[in-house]
Structures are given as structure tokens and as C-alpha cells.
Amino acid sequence: MKNIPLNGLRAFAAIYETGGIRPAARSLSITHSSVSRHLRELEAWLGVTLVSHEGGRKNLSFTAQGEMLGRDSLKQLRALDSSCAAIREMTGSNTVTIATTPSFAARWLLPRLARFNEDHPAIEVSVIADQKIHHPNDARVDFNIRMGKGPWSGVNCLPLMDETLFPVAGREFFECHGPDIALADHTLLHDRDPQTSWQSWQSVFPQEIPNLGKGPRFASSDLLLRAAAQNLGIALARERLAEEDLAIGNLKRLYPEQKIHLARAYWIIQPEGGSPRGAVQVLINWLRQEARNKSLA
Amino acid sequence: MKNIPLNGLRAFAAIYETGGIRPAARSLSITHSSVSRHLRELEAWLGVTLVSHEGGRKNLSFTAQGEMLGRDSLKQLRALDSSCAAIREMTGSNTVTIATTPSFAARWLLPRLARFNEDHPAIEVSVIADQKIHHPNDARVDFNIRMGKGPWSGVNCLPLMDETLFPVAGREFFECHGPDIALADHTLLHDRDPQTSWQSWQSVFPQEIPNLGKGPRFASSDLLLRAAAQNLGIALARERLAEEDLAIGNLKRLYPEQKIHLARAYWIIQPEGGSPRGAVQVLINWLRQEARNKSLA
DNA sequence: ATTTTTTGGTCTATTTATTAGACCATGAAA
DNA sequence: TTTCATGGTCTAATAAATAGACCAAAAAAT
Numbered sequence: 001m002k003n004i005p006l007n008g009l010r011a012f013a014a015i016y017e018t019g020g021i022r023p024a025a026r027s028l029s030i031t032h033s034s035v036s037r038h039l040r041e042l043e044a045w046l047g048v049t050l051v052s053h054e055g056g057r058k059n060l061s062f063t064a065q066g067e068m069l070g071r072d073s074l075k076q077l078r079a080l081d082s083s084c085a086a087i088r089e090m091t092g093s094n095t096v097t098i099a100t101t102p103s104f105a106a107r108w109l110l111p112r113l114a115r116f117n118e119d120h121p122a123i124e125v126s127v128i129a130d131q132k133i134h135h136p137n138d139a140r141v142d143f144n145i146r147m148g149k150g151p152w153s154g155v156n157c158l159p160l161m162d163e164t165l166f167p168v169a170g171r172e173f174f175e176c177h178g179p180d181i182a183l184a185d186h187t188l189l190h191d192r193d194p195q196t197s198w199q200s201w202q203s204v205f206p207q208e209i210p211n212l213g214k215g216p217r218f219a220s221s222d223l224l225l226r227a228a229a230q231n232l233g234i235a236l237a238r239e240r241l242a243e244e245d246l247a248i249g250n251l252k253r254l255y256p257e258q259k260i261h262l263a264r265a266y267w268i269i270q271p272e273g274g275s276p277r278g279a280v281q282v283l284i285n286w287l288r289q290e291a292r293n294k295s296l297a
Numbered sequence: 298m299k300n301i302p303l304n305g306l307r308a309f310a311a312i313y314e315t316g317g318i319r320p321a322a323r324s325l326s327i328t329h330s331s332v333s334r335h336l337r338e339l340e341a342w343l344g345v346t347l348v349s350h351e352g353g354r355k356n357l358s359f360t361a362q363g364e365m366l367g368r369d370s371l372k373q374l375r376a377l378d379s380s381c382a383a384i385r386e387m388t389g390s391n392t393v394t395i396a397t398t399p400s401f402a403a404r405w406l407l408p409r410l411a412r413f414n415e416d417h418p419a420i421e422v423s424v425i426a427d428q429k430i431h432h433p434n435d436a437r438v439d440f441n442i443r444m445g446k447g448p449w450s451g452v453n454c455l456p457l458m459d460e461t462l463f464p465v466a467g468r469e470f471f472e473c474h475g476p477d478i479a480l481a482d483h484t485l486l487h488d489r490d491p492q493t494s495w496q497s498w499q500s501v502f503p504q505e506i507p508n509l510g511k512g513p514r515f516a517s518s519d520l521l522l523r524a525a526a527q528n529l530g531i532a533l534a535r536e537r538l539a540e541e542d543l544a545i546g547n548l549k550r551l552y553p554e555q556k557i558h559l560a561r562a563y564w565i566i567q568p569e570g571g572s573p574r575g576a577v578q579v580l581i582n583w584l585r586q587e588a589r590n591k592s593l594a
Numbered sequence: 595a596t597t598t599t600t601t602g603g604t605c606t607a608t609t610t611a612t613t614a615g616a617c618c619a620t621g622a623a624a
Numbered sequence: 625t626t627t628c629a630t631g632g633t634c635t636a637a638t639a640a641a642t643a644g645a646c647c648a649a650a651a652a653a654t
Binding site (some may be wrong): 330 | 631633
């Protein structure tokens with residue numbers, strides 16, 4: 001390793017790749033005389049003839065050793081090139097891609113990204129908002145943000161934040177009925193998420209409700225909350241996702257003293273071993289700090 | 298591939314392998330300032346920090362990128378090293394064995410092999426100096442060098458060089474008699490080689506010599522020339538073999554205007570089809586170049 | 595048949611890259 | 625407190641790489 005004529009090997013790999021000395025020179029942007037010189041010196045160093053030339057306009061032909069060394073050196077130099085590119089890619093690309101649910105993207109993540117962008121203008125954040133869970137090792141995604149009872153094995157899980165659940169209604173509903181209603185008297189809006197089902201609320205705060213499962217169903221928390229804001233019924237809300245609507249009064253909280261606390265309700269999920277890229281770490285740290293801040297204020 | 302700083306990567310791989318700049322410098326047999334420079338330039342080229350240094354006596358520590366690049370580059374450079382070693386190995390051993398006459402070995406070949414060794418340190422040349430002609434297909438011999446009227450069939454013959462014949466005498470003889478003598482008045486020294494017999498000289502430059510065949514006989518040209526240098530008589534010398542003695546004045550040329558030219562007097566003889574081994578080709582090419590250079594100067 | 599073009603080879607002079615050597619700062623070890 | 629080993633940085637020297645010119649040989653174009 002110490003003394004191997006690396007520039008000569010590069011020149012020879014280019015000769016092998018392009019089939020001739022002048023094509024190699026053009027490929028390397030140097031004169032053919034330099035390439036010719038490198039070839040002769042490499043042959044001398046190795047003590048091996050690598051090429052033969054019949055003269056005139058004929059291209060070189062490779063000896064068996066030349067074929068072998070050409071193939072090997074080209075492969076290894078390309079691998080070195082790739083390693084360098086990967087190192088650059090690792091830091092140089094400042095695009096971070098997050099996969100999460102549309103509701104979380106819409107109601108928690110996106111409202112905050114403008115501020116992240118102010119703090120870190122060099123980093124571009126892409127969001128893949130999809131109900132479908134992206135495999136943590138999907139190369140297009142730097143990390144997932146998911147709700148659920150983690151951590152899960154085979155991936156790198158960081159708790160992002162807790163969550164609080166309570167019933168909410170629209171402004172008009174609230175003005176009409178106030179905060180302390182009988183759930184059985186009104187339409188209950190249903191989310192698909194088992195953690196935010198009315199059964200879970202009922203098991204903690206029992207009320208007499210003959211048809212607990214009756215009422216409109218929504219495919220996402222976002223739609224559920226929109227429906228509630230439209231006074232279509234009562235929703236069992238995630239405080240994190242509802243915080244904006246609550247802040248501006250589109251949604252009103254019912255039963256002020258009652259709530260369910262979900263510790264470590266949201267997780268940052270990365271491939272095992274995490275991501276070595278600085279930009280990813282920066283964003284994760286920022287998000288976790290933001291989660292600790294509790295609100296958009 | 299075109300522009301990657303291969304020497305910088307080599308230096309970095311050595312840093313990674315040895316754990317520090319000064320150890321790497323020792324490993325590469327260069328000063329640490331060169332290694333330090335390579336590292337900084339590589340970092341600048343990549344736009345990536347590869348190492349961090351706490352200062353003082355502490356060794357460097359590697360960033361994640363540095364770890365990755367160190368591992369990769371070390372692996373790939375070792376692979377390149379192995380490829381080169383394999384190419385060399387493939388040519389079998391880098392020992393080339395030549396069979397030739399003792400005279401030619403002593404007076405032409407060996408004086409030049411030191412220089413060949415400087416140009417091609419990787420190639421070892423063995424010389425079998427033997428009057429007996431080795432069969433060209435003898436596996437122990439890569440090629441023969443022989444005098445004679447080639448080419449011969451069944452083998453691969455390359456002309457090596459021409460030869461010139463002229464009478465020579467020792468220094469004292471020359472000082473006593475000068476360059477223009479009558480051969481009949483002196484002892485003629487005889488070689489076994491028919492091409493260098495006094496008959497062949499006589500047929501070109503006739504002199505009245507009653508006993509042309511009389512005088513000491515020598516089994517080799519080397520001994521013949523040594524005898525002449527000892528003033529034991531006059532030898533019909535091959536210029537190529539006598540060039541060193543002529544140069545230092547041990548032998549003096551007689552009849553400055555008379556000489557016999559033997560075109561293609563020396564031949565490189567290989568098995569039919571030649572030898573595929575690079576080292577053999579390198580040596581043959583070098584020798585033929587040397588022969589064209591005419592003298593040891 | 596002759597001329598032009600393209601190939602690789604080799605040389606000298608120039609440019610660029612690499613290196614040595616000197617001096618420095620820092621922190622651990624003696 | 626002094627010595628020693630680490631890495632950093634600078635200038636001058638040395639080595640390596642390169643350009644440019646010219647060449648020979650053979651294929652392609654005229």
C-alpha cells in the first residue's frame with residue numbers, strides 16, 4: 001500500500017476503460033504523453049507487460065495480466081470514488097425526509113417546520129405523509145414519526161412526546177350546551193385509532209351510553225377534528241393535534257377536569273444504528289426540543 | 298475517479314490504520330507535516346471533517362464520516378495492493394533465467410545487469426553460463442543468448458545485435474610494435490568459434506601467413522581476450538566482448554581501418570511461441586534497447 | 595497512388611504536487 | 625517543573641506529473 005503508484009494505476013484503469021492511450025488521456029483531461037509515460041512506468045514498477053501495440057493506427061491490446069489488472073484497478077478505484085461520494089452525500093445533502101401520518105404532518109409537524117427552517121435554513125425537510133407505515137430501512141426515508149406503544153424491536157426508537165386525550169366539540173355546540181353534557185344525548189364522532197376510541201374513554205370515565213359505538217367514523221384524526229369543529233358531533237381529541245383549533249376557539253374542551261394521559265405516545269423511528277448524517281440529528285434534536293416546549297406559542 | 302486525491306486517501310488510510318498522524322508518517326516513511334497536509338487537503342476536497350483533535354498529547358479521534366472513509370479507503374487500497382501483488386505473482390516468480398556462454402555472460406551481460414536491476418528492482422535475473430547449448434524448451438531457462446547465423450527453425454529467434462571483428466593485442470605488445478604488424482611475425486591466439494577464426498580474417502584481409510593455424514587455442518572468447526591482454530599474442534576479437542578492455546586500454550586495436558562486420562551475430566532464442574511472462578518480455582526489451590545503445594557508457 | 599488522419603512512443607522544458615525541515619502550541623508523563 | 629509526544633502550519637526544496645513538440649506506423653480518405 002505504501003508505495004503503489006496510485007496515479008499510474010488510475011491512468012491504467014482509464015486506458016482499460018476507454019481502450020486506448022489517447023481516449024484515456026481525453027477521459028482524464030491530460031495529454032496522451034502523460035498517460036503513455038504512466039503506463040511505461042507502471043509496467044516497469046510491476047515488472048510485467050500489460051499491453052502490446054502493433055503500431056500505426058492500431059489500438060493497444062492487453063496481455064492477460066493487463067486484462068486482470070485493468071479490471072481489478074477499475075473496480076477498486078470506482079469503489080474509492082463511491083466511498084468519497086457517499087461521505088459527501090452523508091453530510092452534503094441537507095435534505096431530510098420524514099415519513100408520518102397525514103394528521104400529524106398537518107397538525108403538528110408542518111405548523112412547526114417554518115420555524116425550523118428559520119433556525120436551520122440550510123436543511124431541507126421533506127415530508128412523506130402517508131397512513132401506510134414506511135419500513136424503517138426504506139432508503140428514501142431518514143426517519144418515521146409514529147403514534148403507538150413503542151419501542152419496537154429491530155429499529156432505533158426515540159420517544160418524541162406524550163399525549164393527552166379529552167372530548168371536544170365545536171364552538172356553536174359548546175355555546176349551546178356548555179362543557180358538561182351527557183354523551184348519550186349527542187352524536188359521537190369516531191376515530192380509527194384504538195388509543196382514541198370512546199371505549200377507552202368510557203373505561204376511565206364511565207357514563208350510561210346505550211350505543212357507544214354509534215356515530216360517524218373518520219379515517220384520520222385530522223378529519224375527525226374538522227368534523228367536530230363543524231359541530232357534527234363530539235370527538236375524543238388528541239391535545240397535540242387539536243392545539244391550534246383549541247387555541248383559536250374552533251374547538252372547545254368538554255369536561256375540563258377529565259383527561260386521559262398517554263405517556264410516550266409519539267416515537268421517532270430510525271433504522272437500527274440510527275442515522276450518521278448530521279442534518280438528520282439536527283432535525284431530530286430540534287423536534288424533541290419543540291415537543292418539550294408543549295405548544296406552538 | 299478522474300480527480301480523486303489518491304495520495305491524500307492513502308495518507309488518510311494510514312492515519313486510520315495507525316491511529317495518528319505521526320504513526321502514519323512513520324508507516325509511510327515520510328514526515329508528519331506531509332501527512333498533516335494531506336489530511337487537511339482531503340478534508341477541504343471532501344468538504345467534510347474527518348478527525349478531531351483535543352490537543353496536546355492526545356491522539357486524533359475520528360468523526361463518523363472519518364470512521365467510514367477510513368475503513369473503506371483502507372479496504373480498497375489493500376485490495377489494490379493485492380491486485381498488484383497477484384499480477385506479479387501471476388507472472389510466476391519474477392526470476393528470469395538466461396542461458397548463454399560464459400564469455401558473453403562475463404563480458405557483455407553481467408556488466409549490464411546491475412543497471413537492469415536499478416531499472417527493474419522487482420525482476421531477478423539468473424544466468425546459466427555454459428558452453429553447452431541449452432535446449433530452447435528447457436523449462437529452467439526462459440531464453441538463450443547465442444552467437445551464430447540464425448534464425449533457427451523450431452524456436453523463436455530475435456536478433457539481439459551485430460558484431461565487429463578486428464585483431465587486438467595487449468598494451469605492451471602495442472607499445473612495442475604499433476598498430477600495423479605482420480601477423481606472420483607473431484603468435485596468433487585461436488578461438489574455437491568458426492566465425493572468429495583467423496581463416497575468416499585472412500579471407501577478407503589476406504596476408505602471407507605460412508602457419509595460419511598455429512598458436513594457442515582457447516575454449517572461450519573470454520580466455521582468448523585475457524591472453525591477448527597478457528600480451529601472449531594477437532587475438533581476433535569481438536568488439537562487443539572486448540569493449541571494456543578496449544575502453545580501459547588493456548587491449549589495443551590493430552589495423553584501425555580493417556574490420557569484419559557480422560550482422561545479427563547474437564540471437565535471443567526462446568521456445569516456439571515465445572514466453573507469456575511479462576518479466577521475460579521486459580528483460581528482452583531492455584536488452585535489445587541496451588544492444589542498440591552500443592556501449593556501456 | 596498519394597495524402598490525411600489517428601494511433602502510440604519519446605523527449606525536453608515547465609508546472610504542479612509532495613516533501614523536508616523548522617518552529618509552534620498543547621497536554622500528559624516523568 | 626521539565627521533558628516528551630502529539631498535531632498544526634509555514635517556507636524552501638525536491639520529485640512527480642504534465643504540456644508540447646516531434647516521430648513512426650498503419651488505416652482511412654482523397
